[in-house]
Amino acid sequence: MAKKFEYQTVTIRPTGTWSSKFDTVEIDRILNEMGQDGWELVSMEDKNFGYGSTECFYYTFKREI
Template identity: 45%
Template sequence: MKKYEYKVINATTIGFWKPKLETNVVTEEMNKLGQDGWELVSVMDTSVGYGQTNEILLFFKREARF
């Protein structure tokens, strides 16, 4: 039976009135994880009210190496 390990990355938005996500930084981090065998399996945003996102959680998994 396969065993997996998991990792959660927190991508925080920048700015108060119009929060933005630095997508180039997130993309770079995701590419590094992908090269190390991690696969993105889910994404969840955390709402701070009125539909505004404060941070985005990215969930990764890979086959366990232990």
């Protein structure tokens, strides 16, 4: 029988005055929480404004159902 998966995408946005700072401690907390719930990170993609400015990151996870 074929394996079945479900997927979930989490958006993480920068903080700070100019929206340019990412809290790595908070990102690690989110990633570890997802892992403890059985989710496996399968991709990460950034969305940028152009001109080298990042708006957010999309982390996509999967887990077997």
